[in-house]
Amino acid sequence: MSLGVITVAGMTLGAINYARRVARWQPDARGRLQHAALTLYGERGFDNTTVAEIAEHAGLTKRTFFRYFADKREVLFWGSEALEELFVTEVARTPESAAPxxxxxxxLDAAATMFEERRELAVRRQQIVAANPGLQERELVKLASLAAAVAEALRRRGIGDPAAILTAEAGIAVFRVAFERWVDPTNPQPLQRLIRESLQELRAVTAA
Amino acid sequence: MSLGVITVAGMTLGAINYARRVARWQPDARGRLQHAALTLYGERGFDNTTVAEIAEHAGLTKRTFFRYFADKREVLFWGSEALEELFVTEVARTPESAAPxxxxxxxLDAAATMFEERRELAVRRQQIVAANPGLQERELVKLASLAAAVAEALRRRGIGDPAAILTAEAGIAVFRVAFERWVDPTNPQPLQRLIRESLQELRAVTAA
DNA sequence: TACCGTGATGACACCAAGTGACATAAGGCG
DNA sequence: CGCCTTATGTCACTTGGTGTCATCACGGTA
Structure with a gap:
């Protein structure tokens, strides 16, 4: 039921900026914090890890952690805006003639290949999120935000308001269902295929 | 985007138990806490209200608050199991021949009348939830839980697994969209009508 | 009547998340 | 050289949330 990999943790985008500078501090503080958090959450669980510990592992302080991430959960979801962007641009790119x-x-197809490239990380994060209700809560927020962004993209295509939201919401539901099956180790099918199957299922179920 | 009234705050179920007893303490502690919380959240906002204050207004202590509610948010959502039950029984009640x-x-129809009877409270709560991201977060959890319960009810009707989840999820999306329009004061239409319209819209949008 | 168990509450100490205010240090730049 | 900027550290503080023990009135029982 939990997605767990909506973000692109480990991309360490910030490093690019630092690269040309002399290293006044250890580079890529954000990435180090993410890495430490992922490790510790995985080892001892989310609840048994304090922010102070994460910061210490990254050679930083608690205060600095909260300068990079709004709260203890967000460190696992940083980067989800990238996924939103992917969805939005992809929706905008499809020819006007296509149905919403x-x-x-x-x-969804585009997102599938993106996830397929990072399956390892995706599954690891999914396990952490699945083990903690608080993290699942945050994940729902990210998915809701994603749905809202997709709805907005549809509106820019001229889709009316109830239709835009419903289409987006249904699309995200399809993604969730497919993703859940994808991370199941007993079900080694490509995500793209699972998404297409789920979509077909949705169409069948809503057919009058 | 936020529902805000998934629960039935103010029903004070606990009072029934206390009624026949001699009042050793003021009766209905849970109800008093809910009432105080709703009032204070409404007056000064969720963030500017401490649990200690809520408890004090109810003539109790912080510790007792946390005996009744798991956390500061839950006080606004207590009773959502009742809605879940309504959905589940209603799904089970419809004739086997009906499509999922x-x-x-x-x-959804049954839920509509239930909400229609408490419109006042529903709108008030919706405003509080809409004003706070943390509360919206919790609401998403409740809706996800609702969707999961509906999916389970569908499975008990013999619906297969991808279909059951997708149907439930789409149904809840319909409910959300309709509810959002219902609480909009510029749109004074009965919830049932809005739900039916949204459902039709969903069908139109998913038609191949 | 004296005693005991029980259940709701209070008192208190404690931990950890999160924030605000200020200090520090090193680099860039005029 | 000195100033400005920027990332980080320090410290104190609030508050959500929990563990533990005390209290106290009732109801039952001997």
Missing amino acids: LDAVAAA | LDAVAAA
């Missing part, structure tokens, strides 16, 4: 749900389907 | 989405539609 088909535009969303195209975005 | 129609069973969910029946449940």
Whole structure:
């Protein structure tokens, strides 16, 4: 039921900026914090890890942690805006003639390949999130935000308001269902295939 | 985007138990806490209200608050199991011959009348929740839980697994969209009508 | 009547998340 | 050289949340 990998942790985008500078501090503080958090959450669990410990592992202080991440959970979800962007651009890219749900389907396809490239990390994070209700809570927020962004992208295509939200929301539901099956180790199918199956299932179920 | 009234605050179920006893303490501690919380959250906002203050207003202590509610947010959502039950029984009640989405539609109809009877409270709570991201977060959890319960009810009707989840999730999305329009004061239409419209919209959008 | 168990509450200490205010140090730049 | 900027550290503080023990009135029982 939990997604767990909506973000692109470990991309350490910040490092690019630092690269050309002389290292006044150890570079990529954000990435180090993410890495430490992922490790510690995985080892002892989310609840049994304090922010102070994460910061210490990264050679920083608690205060600095909270300068990079709004709270203890956010460190696992940083980067989810990138996924949102992917969805939005992909929806915008599909030809005007395509039906709204088909535009969303195209975005889902694109997202699938993105996740497929990082399966390792995705599964690892999923396990952490699945083990903690608080993290699942945060994940729902991210998915809701994603759905809202997709709805907005559909509106820019001229789709009316109830339709835009419903299409986006249904699309995200399809993604969730497919993702859940994808991370199940007993079910080694490509995400793209699972998404297409789920989408078909949705169409069948809503057919009058 | 936020529901805000998934629960039935103020029902003070506990009072029934106390009624026949001699009042050793003021009766209905839970109800008093809920009332105080709703008032204070409404007056000064969720963040500017401490649990100690709520408890004090109810003539109790912080410690007792946390005996009744798992956390500061939960006080606004206590009773959501009742809604879950309504959905589940309603889905189970519809004739076997009905399509899965129609069973969910029946449940939505039942929920609509339930909310219609408490519009006042519903809107008040919605405003509080809408004003605070943390509360919206919790609401998403409740909706996810609701969707999971509906999916389970559908499975008990013999619906397969991807279909059950997708139907439930789509149904809840319909409910959310309709509810959002219902609490909008510029749009004074009965909830049931809005739900039916949204459902039709969903069908149109997913039609191949 | 004296005693005991029980259940809701209070008192208190404690931990950890999160914030605000200020200090520090090193680099860039005029 | 000195100033400004920027990332970090220090410290104190609030508050959500929990563990533990005390209290106290009732109801039952001997």
